[in-house]
Amino acid sequence: MKLKRFLLRYYPPGIILEYEQGGILKTRSIDLLDLSPSTDVDKVVEEITQKEPLITPGKVEQVQKLVARLQEKIGQREDHHYYLFKVLRAHILPLTNVAFNKSGSSFITGSYDRTCKVWDTSSGEEVHTLDGHRNVVYAISFNNPYGDKIVTGSFDKTCRIWSFESGKCYNVYKGHTAEIVCVSFNPQSTQIATGSMDTTCRLWDVEKGTEVGNLSGHTGEIISLSFSSTGSELITASFDNTVSLWDVRSNKRIHTLIGHKAEISSAQFNWDSSLIATGSMDGTCKLWDRTSGRCTATLRGHSDEILDVGFDCTGQRVLTASADNTACCYSAITHQQICKFFGHEGEISKITFNPQGTLVMTASADKTARLWDPDTGECKQVLEGHTDEIFSCAFNYEGNTIITGSKDNTCRVWR
Amino acid sequence: MGLLSLLRKLRSNPDLELRILLLGLDNAGKTTLLKVLASEDITHITPTQGFNIKSVQSKGFKLNVWDIGGQRRIRPYWKNYFENTDILIYVIDSADRKRFEETGEELTELFEEEKLAGVPVLVFANKQDLVNAARSSEIADGLNLNSIRDRAWQIQPCSAVTGEGVKEGIEWMTQACNKKK
Numbered sequence: 001m002k003l004k005r006f007l008l009r010y011y012p013p014g015i016i017l018e019y020e021q022g023g024i025l026k027t028r029s030i031d032l033l034d035l036s037p038s039t040d041v042d043k044v045v046e047e048i049t050q051k052e053p054l055i056t057p058g059k060v061e062q063v064q065k066l067v068a069r070l071q072e073k074i075g076q077r078e079d080h081h082y083y084l085f086k087v088l089r090a091h092i093l094p095l096t097n098v099a100f101n102k103s104g105s106s107f108i109t110g111s112y113d114r115t116c117k118v119w120d121t122s123s124g125e126e127v128h129t130l131d132g133h134r135n136v137v138y139a140i141s142f143n144n145p146y147g148d149k150i151v152t153g154s155f156d157k158t159c160r161i162w163s164f165e166s167g168k169c170y171n172v173y174k175g176h177t178a179e180i181v182c183v184s185f186n187p188q189s190t191q192i193a194t195g196s197m198d199t200t201c202r203l204w205d206v207e208k209g210t211e212v213g214n215l216s217g218h219t220g221e222i223i224s225l226s227f228s229s230t231g232s233e234l235i236t237a238s239f240d241n242t243v244s245l246w247d248v249r250s251n252k253r254i255h256t257l258i259g260h261k262a263e264i265s266s267a268q269f270n271w272d273s274s275l276i277a278t279g280s281m282d283g284t285c286k287l288w289d290r291t292s293g294r295c296t297a298t299l300r301g302h303s304d305e306i307l308d309v310g311f312d313c314t315g316q317r318v319l320t321a322s323a324d325n326t327a328c329c330y331s332a333i334t335h336q337q338i339c340k341f342f343g344h345e346g347e348i349s350k351i352t353f354n355p356q357g358t359l360v361m362t363a364s365a366d367k368t369a370r371l372w373d374p375d376t377g378e379c380k381q382v383l384e385g386h387t388d389e390i391f392s393c394a395f396n397y398e399g400n401t402i403i404t405g406s407k408d409n410t411c412r413v414w415r
Numbered sequence: 416m417g418l419l420s421l422l423r424k425l426r427s428n429p430d431l432e433l434r435i436l437l438l439g440l441d442n443a444g445k446t447t448l449l450k451v452l453a454s455e456d457i458t459h460i461t462p463t464q465g466f467n468i469k470s471v472q473s474k475g476f477k478l479n480v481w482d483i484g485g486q487r488r489i490r491p492y493w494k495n496y497f498e499n500t501d502i503l504i505y506v507i508d509s510a511d512r513k514r515f516e517e518t519g520e521e522l523t524e525l526f527e528e529e530k531l532a533g534v535p536v537l538v539f540a541n542k543q544d545l546v547n548a549a550r551s552s553e554i555a556d557g558l559n560l561n562s563i564r565d566r567a568w569q570i571q572p573c574s575a576v577t578g579e580g581v582k583e584g585i586e587w588m589t590q591a592c593n594k595k596k
Contacts, residue, residue, distance in 0.1 A: 093464070093466075135495050
């Protein structure tokens with residue numbers, strides 16, 4: 001084993017080791033999820049050197065510099081005020097979802113007009129219209145961090161892969177017998193997972209264009225799915241009130257998370273995939289231990305359905321968004337409520353941290369998106385201007401650009 | 416409403432819920448009718464750029480009504496909403512005689528849609544409160560409704576603005592669904 005070079009990863013903080021083993025280039029990551037501006041760098045470096053044989057005494061100084069750089073980046077607290085940068089009359093019918101590529105230089109919008117459009121963020125120009133689906137384009141995603149492919153899932157029951165560069169369709173994946181409502185690339189960008197109203201989740205090979213797995217077992221529609229950060233496991237959330245954890249290689253179900261009393265609205269892994277957060281129409285959010293499949297906490301901070309949940313990038317805090325017009329932030333470790341976000345005048349359908357974990361964004365039926373301080377619950381900014389409810393919102397990786405997509409058929413870029 | 420509740424309305428729950436599709440030309444009064452059904456204020460209604468969905472309780476049924484914009488350029492997208500439709504409501508502006516031919520053509524096309532085959536249709540001859548409104552019998556003749564053999568149909572004169580005739584239409588719908596079972 002020979003260490004080739006170090007790569008830095010800001011969110012979540014970590015150092016990636018690129019090394020050679022038997023002539024093959026491999027990578028391994030050292031996660032520094034607890035790193036904070038007050039952490040003792042020497043101590044962290046000592047721990048790393050002890051655990052990691054690749055880091056020889058000669059490399060210690062370099063590692064010290066990297067950790068200090070990460071610490072500096074985490075300590076940066078810019079009070080960024082976002083202003084409306086562009087309004088894009090995106091589609092002639094309402095938007096569904098929006099998504100950025102990693103850098104935020106491009107983003108995509110799905111629509112009821114059966115297309116997905118690719119946009120250049122800085123110019124606001126439409127780069128491609130991905131045309132081919134015969135019904136609503138509902139779920140969309142880039143293969144981040146690469147960003148050279150786009151996947152679209154449609155109410156026409158098919159899923160398509162497109163080239164970001166040319167806008168050409170590489171493959172059409174047929175097999176589902178009802179609407180596709182969630183899609184995701186695995187982190188290696190070799191497979192796609194699609195979840196459907198037909199109650200199954202399917203896995204597809206990106207290169208070959210063939211179906212490689214049919215994950216069936218749910219008795220209700222699948223409405224949310226996500227891969228673990230290593231890509232070896234997948235969770236599917238269903239209207240049958242349960243969440244399933246699957247082994248992607250064997251296509252076997254590892255656990256069924258049973259406990260919610262109504263439909264699941266969202267399910268997410270934390271970064272190291274040790275925890276799963278689920279939100280439900282029963283008004284609670286539950287945290288589950290991935291290894292045992294047991295529920296470790298039930299978070300009851302809402303008086304109505306929970307519509308979305310999300311972790312921060314290090315997995316230490318959980319967010320919940322509710323139809324009761326409020327949102328909450330909890331510690332994923334102590335399960336204590338850190339704060340509650342008050343102010344929206346309509347239900348909150350989407351919630352997310354910025355990649356840094358210093359800001360929370362909510363999208364609401366009250367036609368606004370809002371930015372909040374996750375420590376105090378204070379509303380930092382109201383993004384106003386849409387003339388109908390906001391369906392979707394996203395940060396780019398740097399956290400300096402926001403897109404919001406609305407039922408008013410427009411999409412707004414804020415920087 | 417959000418995207419999630421869209422998915423919830425999309426799933427079929429055949430025993431308790433009916434999926435109702437509200438179509439017609441632009442300015443026929445679809446959104447006004449929808450709001451009247453949901454007992455909402457109708458003073459500020461603008462042309463629908465996409466769709467509106469509302470749920471209404473009636474006689475033990477939950478009616479999920481999908482109101483789709485009727486402007487010419489978005490009519491090709493009506494197809495998006497055909498699947499799993501239990502009842503089609505077609506709204507006509509009874510006072511806009513110049514467009515009877517156009518509305519008839521659109522309706523005929525809907526009748527030919529495979530995904531709407533056998534779906535009962537309720538035609539609302541709307542805007543009966545206007546003096547120059549055509550009578551419903553006149554419209555039924557014009558649209559050749561009497562020749563329909565492959566589905567249940569009804570024409571109901573109404574005025575969404577005054578609320579007259581709307582209740583009768585809903586009653587027919589729930590009956591048509593009871594018969595279907």
